[in-house]
Amino acid sequence: MLLGKTKTVQRRITTIVIATIGVTLVAVALARLGALVTLWDWPPLPSSGFGVLCGVVGGAIVFFEMAIVLRKRWRRWRLGRTRLWMRLHIWMGLVCLPIILIHAGFGFGGPLATVTLVLFLLVTFSGVWGLIMQQWLPQKILADIPGETIASQIDRLGEYHADEARRIVTGLTTVPPEAEAVDPIIGGPLAVELEAFRDDVLLPYLQRGSHSRSPLTAPAEAERRFARLREAVPPEARNDLDRLQELANLRRRWDAQARLYFWLHNWLLVHLPLSVAMTALMVLHAVRALKYW
Incomplete structure (x- = not known):
């Protein structure tokens, strides 16, 4: 979710960090002010009236x-606009x-209170981190990955391109049956x-990308290998x-896109x-605290 269409990514991230720190400091300052006018003790005890509140x-x-x-699970109920829910979710x-x-x-x-607080x-x-990722990564994907595709279709498109690569190389190294008298464009050891x-x-690289451990994963190595082949083949095969x-x-660009999508969504x-x-432990913590309050 982007915070303002006209702001730069850096300004949106700065806004998130400032808002996180600012809201915390303001709330603590107000609580401290209440203690100064003797509305409650400072620091407040969890079991005190103010602490319980x-x-x-x-x-x-x-x-x-x-x-x-629940709102995402039952979207057909139309319980308010998604953008409103997300804004409330963030600020609350x-x-x-x-x-x-x-x-x-x-x-x-x-122990129970400690674990609950740590989880909280x-x-x-993690929520703040995810919000920051949503400000930065979509724009990075648009800027760095031309030809972006649907992430779930990358391997299927890789298979399609692998078939194209087979046809290209076969066309260079073999002769169609109907043209028996013609030599292939590339023959002998080079073929x-x-x-x-x-x-x-x-x-393997087109089909499985970086998981194939192909040397083509590295741009410099890929450039070196293709340059050597380009120099060796006849001019009519260079295209x-x-x-x-x-x-x-x-x-390679799609693999980069998949990595960015991982960080964009998997938080x-x-x-x-x-x-x-945390919610389950919070309920347990509340039930146990009520027994001794």
Whole structure:
């Protein structure tokens, strides 16, 4: 989710960092001001009236934050606009940070309270990290990866390009049956070398990308290999060599796109499970605290 269409990526990230720190400092300052006018003690105890109030408010915000999961699951109910939910999710999450810190008295309690607070901090910072990634990576993908494709289709397109590479090399090293009197464009040892390059180096890379461990993964090595082949083949075959190199370069860009998409989306694999675990422990912590309050 982008924070303002007219702002640069650097300004949006700066805004996120300043907002995170600023909201925390303002909330703590207000709580400190309340202590100065003797509304409550400082630092507040988790079991004090003010501490319990902060715990209840923080817990309510956590439940609201988790409600976005249900909202995504039942989108057909149309429970408000997605952009509004995300804005509320972000800002309420930032507000919740100082409230929970005040509730905890800026320290750790018993084992359950400690684990719950640590998980809460991890959830908050993973959320901020994910928000930062959403400001930076989409623009980087657009700027650095021309020919961006659907990430889930990369391997399928790689197979399609591998078939094209097979046809190109076969057309250079073999003669169609209907043209028996014509020699192939490339023959002899060079044809054997080109076919070996296709089968052992190029096709695995087009099909599996960086997972193939092909030397074509490295741009400099790929350039060196194609340059050597281009010098060895006849002039009429160089356009075909250029196309083979173009296919390899395209696969390399798609691999870069897949890596960026991993960082763009997979932070949720950390954020969401930690959120569920933290919420469960928070409920357990509240139940146990009520027994002794």
